[in-house]
Amino acid sequence: MAPLDPIAVLKFGGTSVALPECWDRIAEISQAHIRAGRRPVLVCSAVSGVSNALEALIEASLEEQHPPLLEALETLHEPLVARVGNDARVALKEAMQALEKLSTGIALTGECPPRLRARIMAQGELLSTRLGALLLAEAGISCVWMDARQLLDSQQGAGDQHYLSATCRYDPEPGLQRQIQDAAAQLVVTQGFIARDEKGDTVLLGRGGSDTSAAYLAARLEAERCEVWTDVPGMFTANPRLLPSARILRQLDYSEAQEIASTGAKVLHPRCLLPVRDRRIPMHIRCTTRPDLEGTVITARPDRHGATVKAISDRSGIVLVSMETVGMWQQVGFLANAFDVFKTLDLSIDLVSTSETNVTVSLDPSANVLHSEVLSALVKKLEPLCQPQIIENCASVSLVGRGIRAILHQLAPAFELFEEHRIHLVSQAASDLNLTVVVDQSQSERLVRQLHALLFKDGSSAAILGPSWSELFEPDIEIERATVPTPWWSTARTDLLEAASGQTPVYVYDAATLDRQAAALQSLQSVDAALYAMKANSNPDVLRRLRAGGLGFECVSTGELHRLLEVFGLEIFETGPVLFTP
Ligand code: ADP
Ligand code: ASP
Ligand code: MG
Numbered sequence: 001m002a003p004l005d006p007i008a009v010l011k012f013g014g015t016s017v018a019l020p021e022c023w024d025r026i027a028e029i030s031q032a033h034i035r036a037g038r039r040p041v042l043v044c045s046a047v048s049g050v051s052n053a054l055e056a057l058i059e060a061s062l063e064e065q066h067p068p069l070l071e072a073l074e075t076l077h078e079p080l081v082a083r084v085g086n087d088a089r090v091a092l093k094e095a096m097q098a099l100e101k102l103s104t105g106i107a108l109t110g111e112c113p114p115r116l117r118a119r120i121m122a123q124g125e126l127l128s129t130r131l132g133a134l135l136l137a138e139a140g141i142s143c144v145w146m147d148a149r150q151l152l153d154s155q156q157g158a159g160d161q162h163y164l165s166a167t168c169r170y171d172p173e174p175g176l177q178r179q180i181q182d183a184a185a186q187l188v189v190t191q192g193f194i195a196r197d198e199k200g201d202t203v204l205l206g207r208g209g210s211d212t213s214a215a216y217l218a219a220r221l222e223a224e225r226c227e228v229w230t231d232v233p234g235m236f237t238a239n240p241r242l243l244p245s246a247r248i249l250r251q252l253d254y255s256e257a258q259e260i261a262s263t264g265a266k267v268l269h270p271r272c273l274l275p276v277r278d279r280r281i282p283m284h285i286r287c288t289t290r291p292d293l294e295g296t297v298i299t300a301r302p303d304r305h306g307a308t309v310k311a312i313s314d315r316s317g318i319v320l321v322s323m324e325t326v327g328m329w330q331q332v333g334f335l336a337n338a339f340d341v342f343k344t345l346d347l348s349i350d351l352v353s354t355s356e357t358n359v360t361v362s363l364d365p366s367a368n369v370l371h372s373e374v375l376s377a378l379v380k381k382l383e384p385l386c387q388p389q390i391i392e393n394c395a396s397v398s399l400v401g402r403g404i405r406a407i408l409h410q411l412a413p414a415f416e417l418f419e420e421h422r423i424h425l426v427s428q429a430a431s432d433l434n435l436t437v438v439v440d441q442s443q444s445e446r447l448v449r450q451l452h453a454l455l456f457k458d459g460s461s462a463a464i465l466g467p468s469w470s471e472l473f474e475p476d477i478e479i480e481r482a483t484v485p486t487p488w489w490s491t492a493r494t495d496l497l498e499a500a501s502g503q504t505p506v507y508v509y510d511a512a513t514l515d516r517q518a519a520a521l522q523s524l525q526s527v528d529a530a531l532y533a534m535k536a537n538s539n540p541d542v543l544r545r546l547r548a549g550g551l552g553f554e555c556v557s558t559g560e561l562h563r564l565l566e567v568f569g570l571e572i573f574e575t576g577p578v579l580f581t582p
Pocket of ligand 2: 013014045046051052124192193206207208209210211
């Protein structure tokens, strides 16, 4: 028997398969592997936007409002179809007919059980790969289309939940390896996100689960490498779309990457690291539009960088359940009884924080279905045990890195930042890989920015940190400075403490900041006149400074007009501009 070629599993996400040009790049990336003697197995997502549109189609069908969504789905595939022509039109038509039938069924019955939902959602990946195979053939690559439901088996058959969030076996499968090898083609194209259960039904791996499909397949095929090709060139120190100053993490070990993914970094599905970790398969994260960049490599390399914070992640939509337990202290079995209530309601708990009189837990909406009825039932069932309170609209912010405990003292300035925010819960992972706080959702973005500015100061030369997003994609713009200026009070600490030593409270204003902001406003081309709202602060020195900076004033009361008169005399009403809006 001929020896097997080494296999490279390459996963392409929604934005990486959406347009014909994307498939040109996929062809180039695949060719490079073929030239290196590897056999690529491509695992592809649905075209960007399609899985969301399919979810919307289901909801619309329940209301008998589905036709516009069917149209929208067709439109999303149009660019790919236009490039290939007739065969692609046939594939699209077949998929649309199947979807039309299924949505009519939902509209008639008024229900869409998980089994049916999975079949509908699967159409996205089935169609993108059908079209993709045609596009690759057009690019001169011989490829075989395989149905992922023949390649991945889900483990559980019981309960309905597995239809939407299944886990699969990933033990090596030599038969499958031989099948790939014997396929009379240069590469194999298959779907992410879908698998088959013991009854042969279609199941999904959870939203974003195509990364996990790739990891399962890499393990089953004992692949040499698994590459996740997406719209960012790696895992960054924070979400680079939120924070362009975030820097690429060149290397990570499996546990750190796992922690960054499970604390909220969407770039990898949290379940995709276990299979590659177990089989010691290196996982690469690469950018489809910038294949020149090396991206992030995730391996089992022992960490040679010592204890450091590697990333800051956040997750929104967290619901907290606070359980006041006065009188329950030292009572045997309280936690067991309380947690049993969550179990009865099928609610999975994420973070836990305890004190003598309070236990607070978080519920992650991605792992729980959190309708208001479920939450009311939870409160009702907890009431005999404690005083429960539901706190909604929270977000978790996590500092992730190996040995976080060893560097808690270096995080002192970060803790000072926490003082400004209302912290509902603090949790330090037993694995010593993360420190997580839960704050109001409205605060999380600001907290991430502040923590990032503090912990990843410009110019940190740690070997694992690559360039920032703005250096790679917007080299001319100093985003960091534009969005997160170093606050003036951090450099004026000694003066401020001195000013505050005599009396308190003391109000201190920074003239340079006022001048800078006035100049920034004056430089706006699209604004005719910049007026300072007096109600913000009518301190005479502040007013003088802003007037010197070219601003006029907006007053809403006669008191404010009098203040202008006091500070500038009558002349201000001649030179202005003063706007009085009583
Ligand atoms: P795909 O469709 O290719 O699977 P996703 O949208 O699922 O891509 O994941 C990529 C996105 O993950 C990026 O566009 C980025 O906004 C987001 N992201 C969040 N946190 C991080 C992080 N720490 N590093 C890189 N990307 C991140
Ligand atoms: N298409 C699926 C989703 O959007 C799976 C994936 O892309 O990973 O959730
Ligand atoms: Mg994804």
